[in-house]
Amino acid sequence: VCPTGIDIRDGLQYECITCAACVDACDQVMARIGRPRGLIDYTTENTLNGRRSRVLRPRLIGYGLVMVLMMGWFAAGLVQRVPxxxxxxxxxxxxxxxxxxxxxxxxxxxxxxxxxxxxxxxxxxxxxxxxxxxxxxxxxxxxxxxxxxxxxxxxxxxxxxxxxxxxxxxxxxxxxxxxxxxxxxxxxxxxxx
Ligand code: SF4
CATH class of the missing domain: 2.60.40.10 (Immunoglobulins)
Incomplete structure (x- = not known):
């Protein structure tokens, strides 16, 4: 099902466009043969090792702040725009x-x-x-x-x-x-x- 022709059994590859088609296809096959779903999944290393996965990570907070700054800058530009x-x-x-x-x-x-x-x-x-x-x-x-x-x-x-x-x-x-x-x-x- 992969639109870029990746064999996901070789692990994540740079050609992946994160469309998740392989995740859905794998879950459907596993459900048909009565095996647990989630063999292919987007997950974190912590979750795989049974630890709690932190949502509010420093990098995520940093990206959020940058987004807010950029949106503020964009809004200020719109307000001050002279036509x-x-x-x-x-x-x-x-x-x-x-x-x-x-x-x-x-x-x-x-x-x-x-x-x-x-x-x-x-x-x-x-x-x-x-x-x-x-x-x-x-x-x-x-x-x-x-x-x-x-x-x-x-x-x-x-x-x-x-x-x-x-x-x-x-x-x-x-x-x-x-x-x-x-x-x-x-x-x-x-x-x-
Ligand atoms: S998510 Fe799966 S199907 Fe989609 S491009 Fe990546 S490997 Fe291929």
């Missing part, structure tokens, strides 16, 4: 450009994905050192459930403001709906000559 994904890609063709009024501009593309089933209203804002601003202001937009949007944005800086050179900027996308905590932030770099 919004933002990736920021720099314009690779041009590190920066100078405008006619003497300012420096960097261009980025924001890849925004609403991972929720519902549509949501969002607002984009910039966290950056003084002197750096979003050219588009703080744009608002709506994404349907599961919708992805590619949003080109430009950050403008005054080259005479000392902190704009190779500054870290953060693009923050947050739901503009009341009581919503849905928001995510992505870091990028502003490059100036």
């Amino acid at each position: 919004l994904q933002v990736d920021v890609l720099r314009d690779r063709n041009q590190l920066y450009r100078l405008t006619a009024d003497g300012r420096i501009e960097n261009s980025y593309r924001l890849e925004i994905l609403n991972k929720d089933q519902q549509s949501h209203d969002y607002r984009l804002s910039l966290e950056a050192p003084a002197g750096l601003t979003l050219v588009q202001g703080n744009p608002t937009f709506t994404l349907a459930g599961g919708e992805h949007r590619s949003l080109p944005v430009t950050v403008s800086g005054d080259p005479y403001a000392g902190e704009v050179h190779s500054a870290t900027v953060r693009f923050r996308v947050r739901s503009s709906e009341p009581r919503s905590t849905m928001e995510t932030t992505h870091e990028a770099r502003f490059i100036a000559p």
